[in-house]
Amino acid sequence: SYDLTQPPSVSVSPGQTATITCSGVKLGDKFTCWYQQKSGQSPVLVIHEDSKRPSGIPARFSGSSSGNTATLTISGTQALDEAEYYCQAWDRTTAVFGGGTKLTVL
Amino acid sequence: QVLLQASGPRLVKPSETLSLTCSVSSDSFGDYYWNWIRRPAGKGLEWIGRIYGSGSTNYNPSLRSRATMSVDRSKNQVSLKLNSVTAADTAVYYCARLAGSGFDFWGQGTTVTVSS
Numbered sequence: 001s002y003d004l005t006q007p008p009s010v011s012v013s014p015g016q017t018a019t020i021t022c023s024g025v026k027l028g029d030k031f032t033c034w035y036q037q038k039s040g041q042s043p044v045l046v047i048h049e050d051s052k053r054p055s056g057i058p059a060r061f062s063g064s065s066s067g068n069t070a071t072l073t074i075s076g077t078q079a080l081d082e083a084e085y086y087c088q089a090w091d092r093t094t095a096v097f098g099g100g101t102k103l104t105v106l
Numbered sequence: 107q108v109l110l111q112a113s114g115p116r117l118v119k120p121s122e123t124l125s126l127t128c129s130v131s132s133d134s135f136g137d138y139y140w141n142w143i144r145r146p147a148g149k150g151l152e153w154i155g156r157i158y159g160s161g162s163t164n165y166n167p168s169l170r171s172r173a174t175m176s177v178d179r180s181k182n183q184v185s186l187k188l189n190s191v192t193a194a195d196t197a198v199y200y201c202a203r204l205a206g207s208g209f210d211f212w213g214q215g216t217t218v219t220v221s222s
Contacts, residue, residue: 001168033208035151042200042215043151048208086151090207093164095141095153 002091004098011104018074020101022087025068030089032070034063037100038083046085047072079105108132110201110213118195118220124188128201128213132182135159139204140184142175144197145215152197156204157184191220 004024012018022032034047045054047063050070060075070089074081082105087098114126130140136159145151155165157175165173174187188195196219202209 031207035209037151042212043202043209044212045208045210048206048210054210084150088151088153088208094166095143095156097151097153100150 002089002094002096004087004089004096006085006087006098006101008099009102009104011106012074012077013106014079015076018077018081018103018105020072020074020085020087020103022070022072022098023068024070024089024096027068027070027089028066030091032063032065033088034061034070034072035086035088036081036083037086043086074103077103077105081105108203108211110203110211112199112201112213112216114216114218116216116218118191118218119222120192120220121190124186124191124195124218124220126186126199126201126216126218128184128186130182130184130201130203132203135182136179140177141202141204141209142173142184142186143200143202143209143212145200146194146197154186154188154199193220196220 031049035043037043050065051063062073084100109131111129118124139156141156142154157163176185198215200215201213203211
């Protein structure tokens with residue numbers, strides 16, 4: 001089975017840049033999506049196809065992918081960005097999620 | 107706007123079958139894959155499977171063929187059945203639409219507990 005690995009937690013100060021990584025074998029050859037899930041809420045798609053932002057997602061969210069790693073970057077992080085973040089990719093016809101990263105805005 | 111609403115029993119006994127229905131408000135129901143995804147307490151998201159408007163399906167191999175999805179196009183509904191449940195199947199269950207490679211619309215989630 002295909003695995004995606006994320007760091008369990010990332011901390012950032014308000015206004016700084018948060019970087020969350022997602023690692024998988026040849027992940028750069030697949031499309032990676034990123035989801036934000038706040039406590040008690042459903043996940044929200046914030047990045048699709050590695051680097052595209054859906055309508056309504058702030059420009060401070062950006063994504064990139066190369067080699068074995070995809071990266072979600074949040075520039076000028078705000079307190080309201082505190083959430084769990086998940087990467088996701090497709091292994092043939094199976095969707096795979098990373099284990100999730102808890103982003104804490106200190 | 108696309109709205110998804112999951113419904114079904116909140117409590118299921120071990121070894122029995124979990125049954126959920128997702129009602130979809132969408133103009134193009136038949137043109138998308140509709141998915142079930144769950145999140146066990148304290149754990150991350152797990153994809154269960156998907157069904158196209160035509161009825162073709164794909165499932166997560168990790169569920170070892172316990173999951174079955176069906177579609178009712180006349181009602182814009184997709185259903186999930188998960189048999190032989192155990193406590194490990196206790197989770198919040200979401201239905202979501204697949205657009206391209208990502209899940210762009212999600213239902214509100216329904217909590218299912220497996221317990222005697």
